[in-house]
Amino acid sequence: MSGPLPAWSEPFAADHRATLDRTAPFAAVDRGWAFGAGDGAGVVVAVVDSGVEGGHPAVGGALRESVRVELDGDDAVIIADDPTDAVGHGTACAGIVHALAPAATLLSVRVLGTDNRGKGLAFATGLDWAINNGASVINLSLSSRSESMYATFHDLADRAYFANALLVCAANNVAVASYPSLFAAVVSVAAHDVRDPDIWFYNPHPPVEFGAYGLDVDVAWKDGGRIVATGNSFAAPHIAGLAARIRAAHPGASPFEIKTILAATASPPA
Amino acid sequence: MTGAGAADPLIPTLRAVALRVEAARRLSPPAGSAVLHSIVEATVALFDAEAASIALHDVAADRLVFTVAAGDQGQGVVGLTIGPAEGVAGYVFSSGQPLALSDVERDARFGRTTAERTGYVPRSLVAVPLLDDEGILGVLEVLDKRGAGASFDLRDIELASVFARQAAVAIRSSRVERDTATLLGTVLDAVNRAPPDDLDVEPIVAAAVAALDGDGAEPLWALADQVARIRAIEPAQLDLVRDLLAVLVTRAERGGASSRARPRPR
Numbered sequence: 402m403s404g405p406l407p408a409w410s411e412p413f414a415a416d417h418r419a420t421l422d423r424t425a426p427f428a429a430v431d432r433g434w435a436f437g438a439g440d441g442a443g444v445v446v447a448v449v450d451s452g453v454e455g456g457h458p459a460v461g462g463a464l465r466e467s468v469r470v471e472l473d474g475d476d477a478v479i480i481a482d483d484p485t486d487a488v489g490h491g492t493a494c495a496g497i498v499h500a501l502a503p504a505a506t507l508l509s510v511r512v513l514g515t516d517n518r519g520k521g522l523a524f525a526t527g528l529d530w531a532i533n534n535g536a537s538v539i540n541l542s543l544s545s546r547s548e549s550m551y552a553t554f555h556d557l558a559d560r561a562y563f564a565n566a567l568l569v570c571a572a573n574n575v576a577v578a579s580y581p582s583l584f585a586a587v588v589s590v591a592a593h594d595v596r597d598p599d600i601w602f603y604n605p606h607p608p609v610e611f612g613a614y615g616l617d618v619d620v621a622w623k624d625g626g627r628i629v630a631t632g633n634s635f636a637a638p639h640i641a642g643l644a645a646r647i648r649a650a651h652p653g654a655s656p657f658e659i660k661t662i663l664a665a666t667a668s669p670p671a
Numbered sequence: 672m673t674g675a676g677a678a679d680p681l682i683p684t685l686r687a688v689a690l691r692v693e694a695a696r697r698l699s700p701p702a703g704s705a706v707l708h709s710i711v712e713a714t715v716a717l718f719d720a721e722a723a724s725i726a727l728h729d730v731a732a733d734r735l736v737f738t739v740a741a742g743d744q745g746q747g748v749v750g751l752t753i754g755p756a757e758g759v760a761g762y763v764f765s766s767g768q769p770l771a772l773s774d775v776e777r778d779a780r781f782g783r784t785t786a787e788r789t790g791y792v793p794r795s796l797v798a799v800p801l802l803d804d805e806g807i808l809g810v811l812e813v814l815d816k817r818g819a820g821a822s823f824d825l826r827d828i829e830l831a832s833v834f835a836r837q838a839a840v841a842i843r844s845s846r847v848e849r850d851t852a853t854l855l856g857t858v859l860d861a862v863n864r865a866p867p868d869d870l871d872v873e874p875i876v877a878a879a880v881a882a883l884d885g886d887g888a889e890p891l892w893a894l895a896d897q898v899a900r901i902r903a904i905e906p907a908q909l910d911l912v913r914d915l916l917a918v919l920v921t922r923a924e925r926g927g928a929s930s931r932a933r934p935r936p937r
Contacts, residue, residue: 546802573767629772630772631825
């Protein structure tokens with residue numbers, strides 16, 4: 402079947418990758434230095450999604466805490482949650498992160514599955530909680546399209562950046578405004594078309610700066626199952642896992658420096 | 672209560688109804704269900720898929736309702752309702768993120784509940800949100816490309832998203848029509864509640880319609896006619912139609928319903 406790739410994936414397609422070429426100023430930074438023996442130890446990664454199945458073999462017992470957002474009138478509140486996942490998507494993301502950074506600790510923030518009418522608020526509240534509860538890498542395979550939430554998410558993206566938390570966001574597959582994935586302070590990720598988790602591309606033409614493995618990914622799913630999945634939302638946790646490893650190897654690195662290291666160690670576009 | 676006393680508050684509402692009906696007529700928005708049917712049928716044909724379906728979000732009930740389907744294996748899903756974050760369709764709706772899954776049959780637990788209700792478990796599927804600039808209206812699902820080993824890839828997600836975009840435009844347009852019907856129904860309810868001897872509907876309608884300037888040279892209608900012509904050209908310009916329609920509706924509301932005759936959900 403022919404046709405364009407998802408809008409944000411297009412730069413990462415085989416016949417477009419020449420546009421990713423650039424003069425790399427970081428020749429001395431290679432993957433050996435970037436990751437060292439980093440396995441994510443000491444790093445807390447939050448998965449803001451549909452929940453995480455704590456007992457799933459792919460999560461490997463790494464899930465430390467689960468919370469969910471509930472709406473109370475116009476307010477959203479955080480409450481403790483069972484380590485379960487009604488869909489499987491959050492578990493898929495957690496499993497990808499765990500496979501790459503097995504020593505990282507995971508937090509699950511369930512923001513989907515409550516009242517749809519308040520989902521933008523629930524999402525923002527869950528993200529705020531993750532920033533304030535020790536997560537230094539936060540995987541967001543979802544985004545909000547609500548213009549009314551623009552300022553809220555912009556503020557949260559800035560606060561995460563200043564709090565030394567790296568937001569890794571899946572770009573929406575269609576080229577529409579979505580937040581916070583299109584903010585400059587975050588790492589925005591789309592899927593490339595190579596079935597290899599060790600390949601990631603850097604795109605010097607924002608807003609979507611990274612292409613990662615998101616095509617036919619064998620992922621964990623609900624009830625201890627597995628499934629083969631495709632989408633930007635499975636590309637983001639690959640970058641989140643790599644970021645956790647960089648954080649473990651270089652605990653003093655800031656979000657800006659981690660993004661730079663990810664760019665410096667990206668696969669050659671050819 | 673006198674007849675005149677009961678009738679007066681209805682006139683602005685009737686005027687709003689007439690304005691919307693005229694706007695809808697001039698723009699000739701696609702009839703919602705028929706267009707959605709054609710979209711899922713085209714989706715099945717293009718993907719050579721076993722089935723395609725559209726689930727729409729019922730805001731009042733906060734449920735996703737499978738409204739139309741096409742394909743040999745598609746019909747069982749029509750009428751099914753699920754929670755707004757339940758299953759793959761719910762995830763796509765609530766997260767806004769499209770996704771494709773394959774090897775679904777490998778996990779016997781996958782979709783069992785839904786399968787029992789529809790009679791069909793897919794091997795693979797792609798689900799994309801029906802979205803426009805105002806939000807997410809529902810989900811388009813495509814099940815099982817025919818052919819050995821066929822699964823959905825990134826290009827399929829993009830292609831399905833194009834169909835979903837068309838569906839979203841059609842739904843927005845049909846909702847304007849439905850809004851009109853609701854408004855009309857509200858007014859007629861009010862009329863019905865008044866004693867027949869006490870209220871003569873005809874003068875009210877006549878007054879409302881007379882208040883509309885039906886002259887095609889009037890700028891509002893000239894604009895509507897222009898937009899209707901633009902709409903026939905290409906899909907991208909459907910966006911413009913929708914935006915202008917929103918302006919028309921807003922204008923109708925400002926000039927129309929009083930607080931006493933506000934349309935009610937039904």
